[in-house]
Amino acid sequence: MRAPGTDRGRLALVLTLAAAVTAFTATVPLLRDWFDLRVYHGAVDTWIHHGGRLYDYRVPGTTYGFTYPPFAAVAMLPMALLDLRTAIAVGLLLNLAALAVVVRLLTGRAWRRHGWYGCALGACVLALFEPLRDTFSFGQVNLLLLALVLGDAWLLATGRARLAGVGIGLAAAVKLTPALFIGLLLVARRWRAAALATVVALAATGFAAVVAPDASRFYWTDALWDTARVGRLDYVSNQSLQGILARLGETDRAVWAVAVLLTLCVWAVRARRAAAVGDWTAAFALTGLTACLVSPITWVHHLVWLLPSFAVLVRAGHPRIAGALYAVLCTSVVWLWFDDASGVDGFLGSNTYAWITLGLLLWLPAGQPRTARPNRDRSAKAIDPAPSPAAPRMAQVSSQPGPSPRGGDTAAATGTTSGPGLGRARSASREPTGSTRPPAAKPQSSSSRASS
Numbered sequence: 001m002r003a004p005g006t007d008r009g010r011l012a013l014v015l016t017l018a019a020a021v022t023a024f025t026a027t028v029p030l031l032r033d034w035f036d037l038r039v040y041h042g043a044v045d046t047w048i049h050h051g052g053r054l055y056d057y058r059v060p061g062t063t064y065g066f067t068y069p070p071f072a073a074v075a076m077l078p079m080a081l082l083d084l085r086t087a088i089a090v091g092l093l094l095n096l097a098a099l100a101v102v103v104r105l106l107t108g109r110a111w112r113r114h115g116w117y118g119c120a121l122g123a124c125v126l127a128l129f130e131p132l133r134d135t136f137s138f139g140q141v142n143l144l145l146l147a148l149v150l151g152d153a154w155l156l157a158t159g160r161a162r163l164a165g166v167g168i169g170l171a172a173a174v175k176l177t178p179a180l181f182i183g184l185l186l187v188a189r190r191w192r193a194a195a196l197a198t199v200v201a202l203a204a205t206g207f208a209a210v211v212a213p214d215a216s217r218f219y220w221t222d223a224l225w226d227t228a229r230v231g232r233l234d235y236v237s238n239q240s241l242q243g244i245l246a247r248l249g250e251t252d253r254a255v256w257a258v259a260v261l262l263t264l265c266v267w268a269v270r271a272r273r274a275a276a277v278g279d280w281t282a283a284f285a286l287t288g289l290t291a292c293l294v295s296p297i298t299w300v301h302h303l304v305w306l307l308p309s310f311a312v313l314v315r316a317g318h319p320r321i322a323g324a325l326y327a328v329l330c331t332s333v334v335w336l337w338f339d340d341a342s343g344v345d346g347f348l349g350s351n352t353y354a355w356i357t358l359g360l361l362l363w364l365p366a367g368q369p370r371t372a373r374p375n376r377d378r379s380a381k382a383i384d385p386a387p388s389p390a391a392p393r394m395a396q397v398s399s400q401p402g403p404s405p406r407g408g409d410t411a412a413a414t415g416t417t418s419g420p421g422l423g424r425a426r427s428a429s430r431e432p433t434g435s436t437r438p439p440a441a442k443p444q445s446s447s448s449r450a451s452s
Helices: 007-027 035-049 070-075 077-081 084-107 110-128 130-138 142-157 166-174 177-187 191-211 213-221 241-247 253-276 280-294 300-315 319-328 333-337 343-349 352-363 392-398 408-414
Strands: none
Touching: 007 110, 035 070, 035 077, 035 084, 035 130, 070 077, 070 166, 070 191, 070 213, 084 110, 084 130, 084 142, 084 300, 110 130, 130 142, 130 300, 142 166, 142 177, 142 191, 142 280, 142 300, 166 177, 166 191, 177 191, 177 253, 177 280, 191 213, 241 253, 241 352, 253 280, 253 352, 280 300, 280 352, 300 319, 300 352, 319 352, 333 343, 333 352, 343 352
């Protein structure tokens, strides 16, 4: 099928796709009714206006309440000034802004080449992604956390590492899973960034303890260790290693611990290799994949952490693989085994998203060496074109010996860059002096409301 060649044809295609996406999202997945946001709003409102205890709140008619660390509740305190409908509207706007930041960080400036048409097609594709659909429909916070974490990836990749770690620290204080990115900084031997992230996380947690001492004491001594507050481990939406084992009926924590240890070993080797060559997009993508696998509970909407992996696949020249895996994650296929995940088909089908996550961890292109650089030990005559008669003076200057560039100058001279965008090599500067800039049963089924 040939792409339309006129703006009118492109507009017609975009409108047709938008209608199809709207019909799909209105019929296949069920609207989650902003269940998680109602948990956040109700817990904060009860805590501030009615003198209730933060972790005692339950959504009316359910057994689900607030499960995040106290700093998350402190960060959500402005909700106490809003009614529920206004809070939902603000939550949608914040998630849209976070998604825009994530896309910008993952694609760099590549999106500008495609104009409004490419952006509209991209929006339709993103709207189909089940983790994103659920994130918006639940009113979840994972996109905001992904934007904070990828902000640190961008700082590291662009040589602005002075503030790298702040985003990771804040994300870890809101939710425990992003704390694994501090582990990435340690594996990559970015000691300053790791220390900053740790300090920020501890400072935020300490601030919450001052603001809400009773809630903090209860969370760290009781609520944190009670997985029943979050949901059943064997629920089909739990696409973690623990979820796979629970659906198999394996309850031995030692088996899960071994699986987690092996996963962390694979992650440490691959992430360190990626960070060593400055491939921070891949390093952060691998860490997001690992966090989803080792967390005791990883609901489907938590899989927004897989988005960086698709950017890495496209950058590495595997758009078809990225498209195929992405398409599977748009299908809601795991819900086919909502009632019964037994048998071989249940083992394979109900864990589909977990298999994709594990496969990406093992085979995601990461730690690739940078573009081969020319041998700088060769003479200038061996690598430079012969001077033209019209420019004898330039030829004379270029043939003079001089010290070879080192460190950042080498990267600048070769024009190679790596970062959270698509990561393609950048051509060398055409300026006379060259460039010197340094080179993301729990009611979550398709037939019931959900929470996280």
